[in-house]
Amino acid sequence: MxxxxxxxxxxxxxxxxxxxxxxxxxxxxxxxxxxxxxxxxxxxxxxxxxxxxxxxxxxxxxxxxxxxxxxxxxxxxxxxxxxxxxxxxxxxxxxxxxxxxxxxxxxxxxxxxxxxxxxxxxxxxxxxxxxxxxxxxxxxxxxxxxxxxxxxxxxxxxxxxxxxxxxxxxxxxxxxxxxxxxxxxxxxxxxxxxxxxxxxxxxxxxxxxxxxxxxxxxxxxxxxxxxxxxxxxxxxxxxxxxxxxxxxxxxxxxxxxxxxxxxxxxxxxxGIETVARHERELTGRLLEGLAGIPEVKVHGPAAEAPRTGVVSVTVDGYEPQTLAALLDEHFGVQTRAGFHCAPRIHAALGTAATGGTLRFSIGPFNTTDHIDAAVEGMRELAGAV
Missing domain, CATH: 3.40.640.10 (Type I PLP-dependent aspartate aminotransferase-like (Major domain))
Structure with a gap:
């Protein structure tokens, strides 16, 4: 899938x-x-x-x-x-x-x-x-x-x-x-x-x-x-x-x-409010799932802060590009890794020297099953470091 x-x-x-x-x-x-x-x-x-x-x-x-x-x-x-x-x-x-x-x-x-x-x-x-x-x-x-x-x-x-x-x-x-x-x-x-x-x-x-x-x-x-x-x-x-x-x-x-x-x-x-609410709910689910994986560091605001469905993470022991490739190959989860054409922000995040971040970004047609599969993939990969 x-x-x-x-x-x-x-x-x-x-x-x-x-x-x-x-x-x-x-x-x-x-x-x-x-x-x-x-x-x-x-x-x-x-x-x-x-x-x-x-x-x-x-x-x-x-x-x-x-x-x-x-x-x-x-x-x-x-x-x-x-x-x-x-x-x-x-x-x-x-x-x-x-x-x-x-x-x-x-x-x-x-x-x-x-x-x-x-x-x-x-x-x-x-x-x-x-x-x-x-x-x-x-x-x-x-x-x-x-x-x-x-x-x-x-x-x-x-x-x-x-x-x-x-x-x-x-x-x-x-x-x-x-x-x-x-x-x-x-x-x-x-x-x-x-x-x-x-x-x-x-x-x-x-x-x-x-x-x-x-x-x-x-x-x-x-x-x-x-x-x-x-x-x-x-x-x-x-x-x-x-x-x-x-x-x-x-x-x-x-x-x-x-x-x-x-x-x-x-x-x-x-309705924009409907789209925003759906993405907010899935973002909260993703953040909650990632918070349960000790090896994963989330970079960005909390779920309750004003935010969109963009979530960036790093995992010690993985380059972001390697993590993205493994998520795709083994779990069918497609993300983006790197600096995301925004180089200055990575100095603030502390990710400039390690290749940026792995970014999940949610859309209106994503589902809870998609989010759960992504979290499970991250759990397995992070546990294998």
């Missing part, structure tokens, strides 16, 4: 409706988005518009035109960071970030001369609001923070961090790759100027999909990141100035967006 516990990388399986929508596009519709007036093209455009509307509703985003489709979370973050940050700006981020934030900011520091402050996190991956406040004492252009750690599952206090950024006159960029679809988000209430996420993780869509929400302040200040054909105002050489066309040059991943639309319909019907 295949037990997939690598949902923080990409969720699997997807809702059945996702496969149906992608297959229907590939076999029956086949038209590009916004590039035709024939029947199939109109239907594709209708479904993409519906996908945009559903994303806006799910995130409490208001106007669907503020949802810009991208190709993944990395693409979304590059649009925001490279579009908003100017040479010489001061930017604040955290040690809990993914390389999709750290690498663009490092590049901007080395090539564009931005000043970068990285606020540390504690051993659970949580960032101090006071640390953000202190970092923003200098004039700050932008604060970029992950909503939930992809290594420990810690959920950051975004309301307080966002208010701190606002008080400092900085724009707030939220990396919601690990929270969108798994954690309730209301952009109408959060002090956030830009939200970036992938479509293939908690939103349950296919790979090759992502989105950016641009608030009014960010829209006024952001530079165009990618220019070209949009299927609109094609008689002009100038890039359209209206959302979302301004940032959606080139052909969309049409089968991906139709699949994402089907996934968002499933989430709308099922």
């Amino acid at each position: 295949r037990i997939y516990l690598d949902n923080a990388a990409t969720t699997f399986p997807k809702p059945p409706e996702v496969y149906t929508a992608v297959g229907q596009y590939q076999r029956e519709l086949g038209a590009p988005v916004g590039r035709g007036a024939y029947l199939e093209a109109i239907e594709v455009q209708r479904r993409v518009d519906r996908c945009r509307q559903l994303a806006a509703e799910l995130l409490g985003a208001g106007d669907p035109r503020r949802i810009v489709f991208t190709f993944n979370g990395t693409d979304s973050l590059n649009l925001a960071l490279q579009g908003l940050i100017r040479p010489g700006d001061h930017v604040v981020t955290t040690a809990a970030e993914h390389n999709s934030v750290l690498r663009p900011l490092r590049w901007l520091s080395e090539r564009r001369g931005i000043r970068l402050t990285v606020v540390p996190c504690d051993p659970t991956g949580l960032v101090s609001v006071e640390g953000i406040r202190e970092a923003c004492q200098a004039p700050t252009r932008l604060v970029c923070v992950t909503h939930a750690s992809n290594v420990t599952g810690s959920v950051q206090p975004i309301e307080e961090i966002g208010q701190t950024a606002r008080s400092a006159g900085a724009l707030m960029v939220l990396d919601a790759a690990q929270s969108a679809g798994q954690w309730p988000i209301d952009l109408g209430a959060l002090p956030v100027d830009v939200l970036c996420c992938s479509g293939h993780k908690g939103l349950l869509g296919p790979l090759g999909t992502g989105l950016v929400w641009l608030g009014p302040a960010a829209e006024e200040q952001i530079d165009d990141y990618r220019l070209g054909g949009t299927g609109t105002q094609s008689e002009k050489e100038e890039q359209p100035e209206t959302l979302p066309d301004r940032f959606e040059s080139g052909n969309h991943n049409a089968p991906g967006l139709l699949g994402l639309g089907a996934a968002l319909e499933w989430l709308r019907t099922t």
